Amino acid sequence: MGYTELKIRIKPYTAETAEILIAQLAELGFESFMENEPELLAYINTATLKKLPANFIGLIELPEGVRIDYELNSIADKNWNEVWESNFEPIIVDNRCLVKASFHTDTPKTDYEILIDPKMSFGTGHHQTTHMMIEALLNHQVEGLTVLDMGCGTGVLAILAEMRGAQNVVAIDNDEWAYRNTLENIDNNGCKRITAYLGDAELLKGRSFDLILANINLNILLADMAAYVNSLKSGGSIFMSGILRDDVETLRNAAERLGLSFSEVNYRDNWAMVAFRK
Known part of the structure; x- marks a missing residue:
C-alpha cells in the first residue's frame, strides 16, 4: 500500500490555522498529521488521493489573511517507522494512562500502559x-x-x-x-x-x-x-x-x-x- 505526504507551509502559522486545515484534510481522506511549525505534514493513501480532484487544495477554506504553499511526495512504506520514531514521543493522559511505542524506555509508571507502534494509522x-x-x-x-x-x-x-x-x-x-x-x-x-x-x-x-x-x-x-x-x-x-x-x-x-x-x-x-x- 503506497502513501503520499502533503507538506504544507502555512503563512502565517498558528496552531488554530493548522487545526482548521487538519479538519478539512481529514474530511478529504487524509489519515495522519504532524505539526512541524511552520509546516503541516499530512498523509494519505495514494489510491485515495487519486480519487480526489486534481485541484483538491482549492477545496480548502483558508482563514482570512492566510496563504499556503504545498508539495506532494511519495512515501515508501519501509520508511514510515523511521518517520514515527523521529516524531513520536510517549504521552501521559491525566497521569493515569501512558501511551508509548516499543522503542520508548525509562517511562513513568501509570495505571494503564498502552504499547502502540502506529505506523501509518491515526x-x-x-x-x-x-x-x-x-x-x-x-x-x-x-x-x-x-x-x-x-x-x-x-x-x-x-x-x-x-x-x-x-x-x-x-x-x-x-x-x-x-x-x-x-x-x-x-x-x-x-x-x-x-x-x-x-x-x-x-x-x-x-x-x-x-x-x-x-x-x-x-x-x-x-x-x-x-x-x-x-x-x-x-x-x-x-x-x-x-x-x-x-x-x-x-x-x-x-x-x-x-x-x-x-x-x-x-x-x-x-x-x-x-x-x-x-
Whole structure:
C-alpha cells in the first residue's frame, strides 16, 4: 500500500490555522498529521488521493489573511517507522494512562500502559481528539460493557477499553493499514477480548453495544450516526470526536434528531468531544 505526504507551509502559522486545515484534510481522506511549525505534514493513501480532484487544495477554506504553499511526495512504506520514531514521543493522559511505542524506555509508571507502534494509522493519543477520547474512557464506567471503537486507527481506544474492564470490544476501520496495525497492537498489548474488522458502518447491522467510541470526522459522523444509534443499547452512551468547536452545534442537532440526549462536551484547543446517551 503506497502513501503520499502533503507538506504544507502555512503563512502565517498558528496552531488554530493548522487545526482548521487538519479538519478539512481529514474530511478529504487524509489519515495522519504532524505539526512541524511552520509546516503541516499530512498523509494519505495514494489510491485515495487519486480519487480526489486534481485541484483538491482549492477545496480548502483558508482563514482570512492566510496563504499556503504545498508539495506532494511519495512515501515508501519501509520508511514510515523511521518517520514515527523521529516524531513520536510517549504521552501521559491525566497521569493515569501512558501511551508509548516499543522503542520508548525509562517511562513513568501509570495505571494503564498502552504499547502502540502506529505506523501509518491515526490515533497515538497525541492529537487533541484522541487525547479527549482517552480522558473520557478513563472517567467513564467501562467494566462489563460491550464497546465499539468505530474508526479505530491504531486500536488505542479499544485497547484501553479492554484494560478498563470491558466485557468485549469490537474495533472497526475501513483502512486496511489501520486494520492490520490494530491487530498488531492488540497482540502487543496481550488483549483477549477485542475483535477487529476491516469495513465500515455496514458491519454494525445486527450488533448492539453499551458504549460507542467514534473518533472520525464530521462528515462520516453525520453520515453514519443513524447506524450508530441503531446499534446503541437503551441507556448506552456514545462519545464522538474528530470535530472542531464550531461543529458541535451541527453534531448535537443531528444526534438529538435521532433521539440521543446530550450529556457533555469537552474541548482541547480548537477541538471538541461530545457525549450523548440513548
